[in-house]
Amino acid sequence: MADQNIPYKIYLEESEMPKNWYNVRADMKNKPAPLLNPGTHQPMSAEELSAVFCEELVAQELNDTDPFIPIPQEIADFYKMYRPSPLVRAYCLEERLKTPAKIYYKFEGNNTSGSHKLNSAIAQAYYAKKQGLKGVTTETGAGQWGTALSMACSYFELDCKVFMVKVSYEQKPFRREVMRTYGASVTPSPSDTTEVGRKILAEHPGTTGSLGCAISEAVEVAVGTPGYRYVLGSVLNQVLLHQSVIGLETKAALDKYHIMPDMIIGCAGGGSNLGGLISPFMGEKIRGEADYQIVAVEPASCPSFTRGVYAYDFCDTGMVCPLAKMYTLGSDFIPAPNHAGGLRYHGMSPVLSQLYDDGLMEARAVTQTSVFEAAEEFARVEGILPAPESAHAIRVALDEAKKCKETGEEKTIVFGLTGTGYFDMVAYEKLHDGKMDDYIPTDEELAAFRARLPKV
Numbered sequence: 197m198a199d200q201n202i203p204y205k206i207y208l209e210e211s212e213m214p215k216n217w218y219n220v221r222a223d224m225k226n227k228p229a230p231l232l233n234p235g236t237h238q239p240m241s242a243e244e245l246s247a248v249f250c251e252e253l254v255a256q257e258l259n260d261t262d263p264f265i266p267i268p269q270e271i272a273d274f275y276k277m278y279r280p281s282p283l284v285r286a287y288c289l290e291e292r293l294k295t296p297a298k299i300y301y302k303f304e305g306n307n308t309s310g311s312h313k314l315n316s317a318i319a320q321a322y323y324a325k326k327q328g329l330k331g332v333t334t335e336t337g338a339g340q341w342g343t344a345l346s347m348a349c350s351y352f353e354l355d356c357k358v359f360m361v362k363v364s365y366e367q368k369p370f371r372r373e374v375m376r377t378y379g380a381s382v383t384p385s386p387s388d389t390t391e392v393g394r395k396i397l398a399e400h401p402g403t404t405g406s407l408g409c410a411i412s413e414a415v416e417v418a419v420g421t422p423g424y425r426y427v428l429g430s431v432l433n434q435v436l437l438h439q440s441v442i443g444l445e446t447k448a449a450l451d452k453y454h455i456m457p458d459m460i461i462g463c464a465g466g467g468s469n470l471g472g473l474i475s476p477f478m479g480e481k482i483r484g485e486a487d488y489q490i491v492a493v494e495p496a497s498c499p500s501f502t503r504g505v506y507a508y509d510f511c512d513t514g515m516v517c518p519l520a521k522m523y524t525l526g527s528d529f530i531p532a533p534n535h536a537g538g539l540r541y542h543g544m545s546p547v548l549s550q551l552y553d554d555g556l557m558e559a560r561a562v563t564q565t566s567v568f569e570a571a572e573e574f575a576r577v578e579g580i581l582p583a584p585e586s587a588h589a590i591r592v593a594l595d596e597a598k599k600c601k602e603t604g605e606e607k608t609i610v611f612g613l614t615g616t617g618y619f620d621m622v623a624y625e626k627l628h629d630g631k632m633d634d635y636i637p638t639d640e641e642l643a644a645f646r647a648r649l650p651k652v
């Protein structure tokens with residue numbers, strides 16, 4: 197079964213790890229649209245952004261020209277603790293499926309936070325420390341980002357204030373405790389500790405919160421507390437830049453064995469893991485050096501790419517953040533309570549939105565039950581219990597591998613396995629008990645949110 201020369205796991209030596217992040221914006225012919233000031237609708241200046249974000253991260257956010265940005269030694273050293281992450285040849289899965297397809301996955305779940313989010317958390321904490329800040333604020337939905345950031349902040353001895361969407365705070369007490377173990381303070385959102393939180397509570401008593409609402413609270417506290425800035429775990433250009441370490445390692449590992457992928461698949465919430473995974477491949481595609489089919493996979497319950505519009509929108513519910521041009525469902529869209537917490541954001545990375553609009557990548561929406569069925573099929577042979585988010589990519593990889601079985605095509609498929617699902621067993625339980633639902637919003641519902649987009 198195994199190809200003669202290709203091992204089950206392709207590792208890189210420490211010396212082969214990337215020394216720079218790759219900034220795909222430098223190669224994009226159509227650059228992502230700039231963030232706009234929500235009051236004036238003018239592009240946000242570095243100075244304005246610096247009130248909210250760390251200086252060095254603002255520079256990275258606005259940098260559309262440098263293809264390579266050096267990874268500081270302190271971050272490279274931290275990466276060595278849990279990277280390179282393995283690129284696994286899914287021989288066992290191929291065998292089970294009896295497919296001629298060659299399937300590889302890049303596994304990012306091999307650190308305590310359980311996901312790729314640590315790759316950017318450590319970078320953002322480093323720049324905050326370098327600037328001499330006391331601490332950072334952020335929001336977290338299901339808790340993966342908050343966990344990753346808490347780890348990164350404790351490493352650099354920074355204070356970390358996390359606003360956690362209330363429903364997750366109550367339903368995922370273990371994630372909350374992991375964050376507190378790393379020294380973070382965790383506040384359920386909306387809370388009465390911020391002006392925007394009190395306003396949302398007054399308007400929607402009993403609300404269980406949303407990511408957009410937690411962002412507004414975290415930004416308010418960062419802007420109002422001396423020595424604090426706000427950090428975000430996805431969507432932003434800087435986050436995709438840090439996550440390019442995933443794609444660079446993947447490419448280096450494939451190149452070692454002269455493997456050319458036909459297809460690259462990843463799940464898309466705010467777009468950071470997918471953006472990071474595809475960046476170096478997309479660069480080659482834009483420069484005309486190679487061609488790849490690139491597929492974003494999103495939940496049918498929160499279909500930003502496949503049913504959203506490409507427009508300027510608010511990033512948060514309280515409308516305090518800059519406007520971003522992105523594929524969006526509307527900033528007050530709250531998806532049905534599906535179990536892939538990391539994929540429930542209403543918008544999408546401006547970089548990926550532009551690439552998608554330019555026809556350089558495609559997107560598919562998949563239903564929740566089919567995602568968990570794919571997760572189980574994978575777990576039973578590959579020995580990893582995947583996060584519900586990651587299982588979206590698995591669903592499409594399995595569909596493609598099964599197609600290859602029918603056509604006899606020997607496609608090489610690479611997908612991103614972003615994390616593990618041990619904190620998501622309630623969702624697996626729902627599947628086993630036949631209680632999982634597959635709510636898909638109607639066109640009328642989506643149109644109502646779209647009508648409330650800001651007029652820019």
Ligand SMILES: *Cc1c(COP(=O)(O)O)cnc(C)c1O
Nearest residue numbers: 430465466467468469538585615
């Ligand atoms: C947050 C998260 C995602 C989605 O976020 P992106 O920014 O789109 O990558 C996917 N998988 C896991 C495990 C996550 O924690």
